[in-house]
Amino acid sequence: GPLKSATSYHTYAEMRQEVDSVVAAHPQIASKFVAGKSYEGRDIVGVKISDNVATDENEPEMLVIANIHARERLTAEQALDYLGQLTNGYGTNSRITNLVNENEIYLMPMVNPDGQVYDMTSDTQPGRMWRKNRQPNPTSVGTDLNRNFNYKWGCCGGSSSNGASETYRGTSAESAPEVKVIENFVRSRVVGGKQQIKVFLDIHSVAELVLWPFGYTMSDTVPGSMSADEEAVHRTIGRELAATNGFTPEQDSDLYITDGTSDDWTWGDQHIVSFTFELGGGDFYPPPSAIDGQVQRSREALLRLTDYADCPYRAIGKES
Numbered sequence: 001g002p003l004k005s006a007t008s009y010h011t012y013a014e015m016r017q018e019v020d021s022v023v024a025a026h027p028q029i030a031s032k033f034v035a036g037k038s039y040e041g042r043d044i045v046g047v048k049i050s051d052n053v054a055t056d057e058n059e060p061e062m063l064v065i066a067n068i069h070a071r072e073r074l075t076a077e078q079a080l081d082y083l084g085q086l087t088n089g090y091g092t093n094s095r096i097t098n099l100v101n102e103n104e105i106y107l108m109p110m111v112n113p114d115g116q117v118y119d120m121t122s123d124t125q126p127g128r129m130w131r132k133n134r135q136p137n138p139t140s141v142g143t144d145l146n147r148n149f150n151y152k153w154g155c156c157g158g159s160s161s162n163g164a165s166e167t168y169r170g171t172s173a174e175s176a177p178e179v180k181v182i183e184n185f186v187r188s189r190v191v192g193g194k195q196q197i198k199v200f201l202d203i204h205s206v207a208e209l210v211l212w213p214f215g216y217t218m219s220d221t222v223p224g225s226m227s228a229d230e231e232a233v234h235r236t237i238g239r240e241l242a243a244t245n246g247f248t249p250e251q252d253s254d255l256y257i258t259d260g261t262s263d264d265w266t267w268g269d270q271h272i273v274s275f276t277f278e279l280g281g282g283d284f285y286p287p288p289s290a291i292d293g294q295v296q297r298s299r300e301a302l303l304r305l306t307d308y309a310d311c312p313y314r315a316i317g318k319e320s
């Protein structure tokens with residue numbers, strides 16, 4: 001397992017090697033899966049972490065995705081650090097042992113592998129400042145995966161129809177293969193008519209924020225899709241998480257209006273309590289020496305969120 005702290009950013013290949021080595025070292029609690037393929041045919045790699053990992057047990061499920069925006073490099077490191085915390089702490093740290101025994105955690109460290117490889121393999125250092133995937137479109141290259149999800153897609157001026165734009169929404173919802181892979185994975189976790197995933201996190205950078213839906217509207221509550229209680233659950237947990245890493249807690253739309261984002265879909269369509277982190281580090285490419293310090297800031301927030309997986313409504317003293 002990654003006993004050493006990250007001292008440089010993982011390439012896509014190094015991420016896969018790290019996942020393989022963690023799974024090899026902890027086969028009882030970690031298993032690798034491939035959720036699907038990117039536009040250019042790269043595996044979108046996932047790891048399941050739980051006791052009796054080969055069995056789909058009736059335990060609360062959690063999904064964490066990272067690096068959907070290619071240049072947001074620290075996010076994959078945060079995901080791999082979380083993997084390391086859960087596996088290295090198992091059997092020695094009682095809190096972590098309980099979290100792994102009581103939940104099924106799915107982690108996808110690089111959900112935009114084509115963009116990640118393109119951003120990292122360039123002679124312009126430290127990176128190409130690339131955000132989107134690498135799918136050609138009518139006028140340019142790249143769909144902003146975080147504007148392509150299938151909830152209120154393109155509804156509200158929170159994305160662009162211009163293929164050259166950094167926030168190009170795609171030709172239709174789920175037109176990006178990577179988004180379809182993520183959505184299909186989540187839809188596959190509806191078992192017996194019930195969505196097994198109870199909490200979702202999409203890790204971004206760089207603004208030091210803890211965000212929650214909705215992004216498509218400024219309204220805090222929306223009849224039929226965000227009740228006062230449901231808003232209170234998100235706000236209460238969001239504030240609690242932000243208190244642990246010093247980030248600013250706010251609704252997605254307090255930042256700016258966005259439509260077609262991951263967490264609007266996971267909450268709006270799948271009713272999974274959902275958050276987006278914007279990590280710190282000053283810019284998209286903090287110096288490698290800063291990685292460990294930056295990822296340590298949100299360790300507690302990730303464990304705290306995991307702890308809510310069994311009953312997020314506990315945050316407001318209700319069952320659900």
Ligand SMILES: NS(=O)(=O)N[C@@H](CCC(=O)O)C(=O)O
Pocket residue numbers: 069072146204205206211215252253255258261263276278
């Ligand atoms: N990571 S970022 O692109 O700077 N901010 C995210 C915010 C996501 C959201 O508002 O849900 C985005 O615009 O997709």
Ligand SMILES: [Ca+2]
Pocket residue numbers: 050051052053057059100101103104
């Ligand atoms: Ca289990």
Ligand SMILES: [Ca+2]
Pocket residue numbers: 056057058059061104196
């Ligand atoms: Ca299960």
Ligand SMILES: [Zn+2]
Pocket residue numbers: 069072204205
């Ligand atoms: Zn982002």
